[in-house]
Amino acid sequence: MQLQLRELSKQYDKNEAFALNNINLKVEEGEFIAVLGLSGSGKSTLIRCINKLINPTSGEVIFENREITKLKGEHLRIYRRNIGMIFQQNNLIPRMNVLTNVLVGRFGNLSLSQIIFKKFPKKDLLLAEEALEKVGLTHYAKRHIKTLSGGQQQRVGIARALIQQPKMILGDEPVSSLDPVTAQEVMSLLKEINLRDQITMIINLHSVELAKLYAKRVIGINQGSVVFDGPPEKLGEKEITQIYKGTNI
């Protein structure tokens, strides 16, 4: 078992409802998990608790037999290098070229002077080249982010995660801003990486269809609680209603 969430809860404000309510999950290495749920159901909070971009209110996150919710400083940073992350708005750095944006994935391992003076180790440059090749952007290294299409920008985001040589990649709705065809391309790429490199994927999705196409396991979240956890084949009409049952729309 690679990751375990134990009684994980998150409350942003004392007077607010729980964003996550007593979540218990076990994740094996190499799984491809799609997390489904309405906007505001807690899926973003869930994956941000895994790499501690958000601190849970209570409960435990155990990664490779280590409890990580109390990690701080250097220990936290070293832990985070294990986990790549991709975002809906790709969150690339504006006014910098593709290569620099990919190399951001190595910033956890580099010193400030190495980064400022662009003295990147040979190994990192090779990793960047390899990552760009994997996402199909070999000849784009010197291009500016602005000149790329949405799908290409998301590929740069994936390359940035890959160059971390992560054991797990978290995706916060990485395809929600893309057109259907591009979304499928990006999902196929993630699947390919998952199968070839055995990198665990936990991806938040908006579309049940994409989850069924690519995931081996679907987790449905409604108002901070897990309401479905199983293979996509078991995801029927009833289960889908359960996941997307709104309070009031």
Added chain:
Amino acid sequence: MNKVVGQKSKSLQFKINENQKRVYLWIALLLLFIWSANGTNFNPLLFRDFGNTINFVKKSFLNPDWSVLPTAINQSVITIQIAIMGTALALILAVPLSFLSAKNTSPHWSISGLLRGFLSFLRSVPEIVFALIFVPTVSLGPLAGVLALTIHNIGVMGKLFSEIIESAEVGPQEAVTATGAKRNIVILYGILPQVIPHILSNAFYRLEVSVRASLVLGLVGAGGVGQLLSIHFRMFQYDKVVVDCLVIMAMVMIIDYIGGRIRRRVI
């Protein structure tokens, strides 16, 4: 039935109260105006002698002494140089100060609070006061103007920049944090590239403002075309004053135009 009538009269009452409030407001505004007119000796009857002004302008302003033009242009260049120095020095100092005072990048809330207070103090003192303070040290001349502008600009820019930093998008910051990078690297790559264009744009705007401010500083002897104007004025050389004014107008318009274009380019 009674209940309905009661409601109606209540809403009518409300309306009357609203109208009364409005009348009081207008009376208050009128009193405020009369009070200010009194304090400034504002008397429309004084305009009977407006012909005096017309004669004065005719006599002294319509015969410009163009011989002073080269000096006025040279002094304008100095005015612009004062503004550039006063803005550039402030920019260099305000950027680190703003990162130390912005809530999301400050190393500690107490540092942020202290700096905010300090910047607010610098802003609240007009440039001309700083210029007067520096004259005993660096004597009359452009340097006093540069120092005065720099100090005031640090106050203004420090505040503007720290607000820009605070409103930076969290996305790129999250992305760099997630790689396991240190806090200073997150600031350098997750925030700085986002805010640089806005900082530069504001700096160019401050340059435009500084050109106008350094004109005023010239009046207290801080060099430039402002000083030239004040000298000619005090010596009643209105034929030269008019040339100074034309040169100043042209300079301000050119600077505003160039500044506006650059600002549109960087954003």
